[in-house]
Amino acid sequence: NTFNIYYLGESTMVGEPYAPNLSIPDMIWYQIKPQASAKDLKQINFAREGKDINYSLTILKTLVKNKGFSYPSLFVIYSGHNEFLRYERQESELYALPKIIQPFFSSRFMKMLLRRLMIKAGIYPLSLDKRNFFDDPLLDVNYDQVIRDYNKTLEKMVDITKAEGIPLVIFTPVGNYSDWEPNRSVYQGQSSQKTEFKQLMEDASKALRNKEYETAIVKYRQALLIYAHFAETHYLLGKAYEGAGDFEAAWQAYVKAVDEDKMPMRATSRQNNFIRLLYDGQQCFVVDSVPILRAADPERLIGKNLMSDGHHPNLRGYLALSDGLYSVITGILKKSGQVKIDIQKNPIEDLSAIVLHNEFDVCISRGRWITKSATWRYDPSNRLTWSKEYFLKAAQLNPKRCESYLGLAIIQFLMRNTKKAESYLSIADRLNHQETDQYLRIRWVRAVMQRAYNIASAN
Numbered sequence: 001n002t003f004n005i006y007y008l009g010e011s012t013m014v015g016e017p018y019a020p021n022l023s024i025p026d027m028i029w030y031q032i033k034p035q036a037s038a039k040d041l042k043q044i045n046f047a048r049e050g051k052d053i054n055y056s057l058t059i060l061k062t063l064v065k066n067k068g069f070s071y072p073s074l075f076v077i078y079s080g081h082n083e084f085l086r087y088e089r090q091e092s093e094l095y096a097l098p099k100i101i102q103p104f105f106s107s108r109f110m111k112m113l114l115r116r117l118m119i120k121a122g123i124y125p126l127s128l129d130k131r132n133f134f135d136d137p138l139l140d141v142n143y144d145q146v147i148r149d150y151n152k153t154l155e156k157m158v159d160i161t162k163a164e165g166i167p168l169v170i171f172t173p174v175g176n177y178s179d180w181e182p183n184r185s186v187y188q189g190q191s192s193q194k195t196e197f198k199q200l201m202e203d204a205s206k207a208l209r210n211k212e213y214e215t216a217i218v219k220y221r222q223a224l225l226i227y228a229h230f231a232e233t234h235y236l237l238g239k240a241y242e243g244a245g246d247f248e249a250a251w252q253a254y255v256k257a258v259d260e261d262k263m264p265m266r267a268t269s270r271q272n273n274f275i276r277l278l279y280d281g282q283q284c285f286v287v288d289s290v291p292i293l294r295a296a297d298p299e300r301l302i303g304k305n306l307m308s309d310g311h312h313p314n315l316r317g318y319l320a321l322s323d324g325l326y327s328v329i330t331g332i333l334k335k336s337g338q339v340k341i342d343i344q345k346n347p348i349e350d351l352s353a354i355v356l357h358n359e360f361d362v363c364i365s366r367g368r369w370i371t372k373s374a375t376w377r378y379d380p381s382n383r384l385t386w387s388k389e390y391f392l393k394a395a396q397l398n399p400k401r402c403e404s405y406l407g408l409a410i411i412q413f414l415m416r417n418t419k420k421a422e423s424y425l426s427i428a429d430r431l432n433h434q435e436t437d438q439y440l441r442i443r444w445v446r447a448v449m450q451r452a453y454n455i456a457s458a459n
Contacts, residue, residue, distance in 0.1 A: 003339045004071050005043040005329070006063060008056040009078035012173070013047035016312045017365045021358050023047075024078070027322035028329060040339045052082045053153045060157055064164055072166050074332060076325065077157070080173035080267035080275075081311045083150050087138045087263070103139070126447050128414070131378040133198070133232075135184045137262050151274045162283045167332050169325065172275050174289035175266030175311040177254035178242065178303035181383075182231035183376045184263035189227030197226045201233065208236060213244035231260035247299045254301070263376060266311050285332070287324045296320045304386075308366050310373060363394035364403045371410055372444065384411050402428040406439050413452040421452065 007013055007025045015023025025045045033041060046059045056079050063070040105114050154170065161168040187194060204219030220237040223230070238253030259268045272290060279286040294300045296316065306317040313321060333339045367390035374380035374387065388411055394404035405428040412421035429436045439445060 001040075002042045002071070003040060003073045003333065003336065005041070005074045005076060006060075006070075006072050007043065007045040007047055007076045007078075008059055009047040009171075010051050010080075010082050011047075011049040012081070012171075012312055013045065013076075013078040014049055015318070016049060017308055017362045017369075018315070018318070018358060022318070024318060024322050024325060025076075027318065028325060031322070031326055032330065032333075041333075047078070050082060050085060051079070052085065053079045053150050055079075057153050057157055060160060064160055064166070067164070072164075073336070073338070074167050074169065074329070075157075075161060076169040076171075076329075078171040078173060080150065080271050081175065081265060083146050083271075084138075084141070084264050087141050126375050126444075126451055128375040128377075128380065129451070131184075131376075133185075133201075133378055134187045134194070135262065135378065137186045138184070143262070147268065147270050150271055154275065154278065158278055158284050165283070167283055167285065169285045169287060169328055169332075170275050170278060171287045171321070171325075172272040172289045173267035173311070174293050174302065174313070174317075174321075175258060176303055176307035176309065177258065177266075178238065178250070178301040179307070179386075180266070180303075180310040181235050181377060181379075182257050182261035182263075183265060183373075184261060185230050185232040186262045187227055187230055193226045197223050197230075200226070201236075204240070205236060208240050208243070211243060213240045216240035217244065229260050231257050231262065234260055242299075242301065247301055251294075251301055265373075265376075285328050287321070287328055289321055289324070292320050292324045293317055308362070309370050312366075360394050360397045360401065363390045363397065364407065367391045367394065367404075367407045371407065371414070374414065375448075380414060384414060387411060400431060402431040402435055403439075405431070406436060410445060410448055413448050416452055416455050418452050418456050421449075 005025075005028075011019075013024060015021075015026065023045065025043050029043055046056075048055065056077055060075060060077075063072050063075075105111055158168060187197065189197065200219050200223040204216045204223065207213075207216040207219060217237065217240045220233055220240060223233050224237070227233075234253045235257035238250045238257060241247070241250035241253055255269055258264065258266050259270070272288075276286055276288065278284050290302075293302045293306050293313070296306060297303075306313060306320070308314040308317075367387045370383050370387040370390070374383035377383065388408065391404045391407040391411070394401070394407075398404075405424045409421045409424035409428065412418070412424060425436065425440075428439075440449075
């Protein structure tokens with residue numbers, strides 16, 4: 001006697017960074033539940049952080065197979081940012097090896113063995129110092145195949161739900177386009193033009209720093225004539241267009257930067273275009289997140305104003321996405337005739353209180369996430385600046401907590417400033433010795449500190 005909505009996907013559906021206090025399913029619940037009796041409507045969120053599309057397919061298959069117990073009435077899925085995540089995790093271990101023997105550890109078994117051996121030896125390598133402006137591609141990755149597999153898996157989910165007569169709603173995953181650089185840019189053009197390409201990039205970037213936007217645009221476009229698939233070029237071209245006030249050209253360049261990223265942690269346009277084709281208005285529905293968030297920005301760009309990091313929305317972003325889903329779900333509910341709801345939308349009155357109560361934890365979680373992701377780039381400075389802003393805000397919100405000073409210390413270690421890092425550690429230790437000690441035992445944290453001290457000793 002219930003209409004059961006099952007939510008599937010990854011950390012955005014979980015509600016990162018506001019989970020467990022707030023998520024898209026929670027927002028929908030606040031708006032719909034007061035309009036329907038408690039016994040008429042149920043929601044279950046099976047989304048998990050860091051999971052790819054195959055996880056959602058497994059859950060969906062299990063629920064459908066056991067429909068006599070689960071009684072699914074509607075599936076909602078948000079997934080697509082994590083399809084390359086496992087390759088990034090494997091790369092950090094491989095980078096610790098000499099390049100000549102890396103191919104011998106390319107199989108899944110050897111990568112797993114290598115990881116276990118390094119953990120046992122107390123080694124947790126960072127890839128930061130192995131990264132370059134001209135990066136290498138990920139080992140053993142067929143980029144086209146990963147995206148084709150993602151699309152095929154979505155197609156399977158549509159086929160399963162259609163066969164069972166269960167509606168399926170799919171989000172197009174949306175990322176931070178204008179304020180999040182590509183993780184990895186790979187040059188695969190003519191080697192004889194590589195020097196010229198880099199010189200053009202340096203000249204263009206100098207012009208960009210000097211706010212000579214038209215000069216920068218010309219130089220970046222000349223670089224793209226030499227090689228059109230370098231993600232960093234597209235991203236910086238977007239910055240130049242944005243500075244010049246040509247926001248539509250900037251948007252196109254930012255999208256291209258995501259598509260050309262050789263370690264993508266944001267869904268590509270190929271994934272989202274495929275999702276849009278699945279819409280039929282009967283059994284399969286699409287919440288098109290990208291135009292929804294673009295409409296929420298006066299300049300129609302999606303950056304820090306709507307995103308809390310590289311691909312998790314902030315409160316404004318989540319509200320916009322939940323509004324889009326609300327329209328689709330209420331249409332499905334009314335059409336089903338199983339749940340009686342009012343046409344009037346119920347306001348989310350207590351949302352601000354929920355977020356303000358959790359603001360310190362949000363700042364710490366985003367600061368830590370962005371700090372770690374900064375090591376995925378050859379130049380971590382912009383991400384470290386953003387993470388520093390989060391930690392400083394956290395320190396302002398609660399100066400008696402140690403987490404913000406621990407975060408500021410790690411940033412300084414990554415910037416090779418060991419003295420300043422130690423001063424932040426000293427503050428954290430005075431505030432909470434036990435928590436500071438536990439944090440410094442984390443493998444990744446130890447690796448960051450060891451790297452900084454090794455560099456200091458070498459110099």
